[in-house]
Amino acid sequence: MYSDAFCKIYNEFGWNYFPEAFGEQLLAWLKEHQITVRTSLDLACGTGVLCEILHSSGIQASGMDFSEGMIEIARSRNPSIEYEVADMISYRPDKQFDLVTCTGDALNHILDLNDVEQIFKNVFGYLGAGGWFIFDLLNEKEIPSQEPFDLDFNDEVHSQFAVTQDADGVITLKTTVFENGRLQFEERIHEIVHDRETVCSLLEKTGFQIQKCSHQLLEDSEGEAATWYIIARKPLL
Numbered sequence: 739m740y741s742d743a744f745c746k747i748y749n750e751f752g753w754n755y756f757p758e759a760f761g762e763q764l765l766a767w768l769k770e771h772q773i774t775v776r777t778s779l780d781l782a783c784g785t786g787v788l789c790e791i792l793h794s795s796g797i798q799a800s801g802m803d804f805s806e807g808m809i810e811i812a813r814s815r816n817p818s819i820e821y822e823v824a825d826m827i828s829y830r831p832d833k834q835f836d837l838v839t840c841t842g843d844a845l846n847h848i849l850d851l852n853d854v855e856q857i858f859k860n861v862f863g864y865l866g867a868g869g870w871f872i873f874d875l876l877n878e879k880e881i882p883s884q885e886p887f888d889l890d891f892n893d894e895v896h897s898q899f900a901v902t903q904d905a906d907g908v909i910t911l912k913t914t915v916f917e918n919g920r921l922q923f924e925e926r927i928h929e930i931v932h933d934r935e936t937v938c939s940l941l942e943k944t945g946f947q948i949q950k951c952s953h954q955l956l957e958d959s960e961g962e963a964a965t966w967y968i969i970a971r972k973p974l975l
Contacts, residue, residue: 779800849929
């Protein structure tokens with residue numbers, strides 16, 4: 739999904755702000771609800787930031803990502819955490835977890851709802867009884883910016899990002915990087931906004947119990963995010 743060049747940009751540009759913020763909120767949510775998590779798995783873990791936060795709190799955290807470049811960076815950041823390169827549509831680890839997460843609108847990169855349903859079936863299989871599945875989705879009312887914006891690494895390296903949405907609802911992030919005015923690479927990443935009610939129906943069809951679907955993970959959070967947070971649980975019996 740991501741080239742090695744894009745992975746380096748992702749890591750160096752500090753796009754870790756979301757997993758850092760989410761990780762702190764998640765730990766607060768677990769504490770607030772007195773939920774004990776011993777093992778966790780982060781699907782589409784990127785560079786492993788969320789795994790590191792959970793690991794530092796005493797959880798046996800692990801992660802997987804489709805991108806070899808992301809996993810290479812994650813392993814270099816913390817070699818003591820177990821990471822795998824895999825496709826979450828077909829990923830079926832031979833162990834069970836107390837908590838599975840999938841954040842940073844990773845599920846919006848899965849364009850076919852049949853594939854989303856298959857992921858839910860997989861997660862249900864490797865979650866322990868009473869385990870939690872927490873993920874986010876882009877808000878269906880979120881309208882992507884149509885105007886390109888620029889970011890600079892330094893005086894030599896310049897990047898441009900453009901977000902567009904076509905008639906079928908497919909969102910494209912176009913990333914272009916220049917060095918000393920010369921094009922280094924260009925990459926397009928695609929997402930689609932899934933209807934949250936449809937997604938929740940697929941979860942329930944799989945066997946999950948929906949605990950929450952909200953703009954806020956924590957009840958006392960201020961404002962509304964451009965994201966839906968969905969908390970689902972595998973029944974104890």
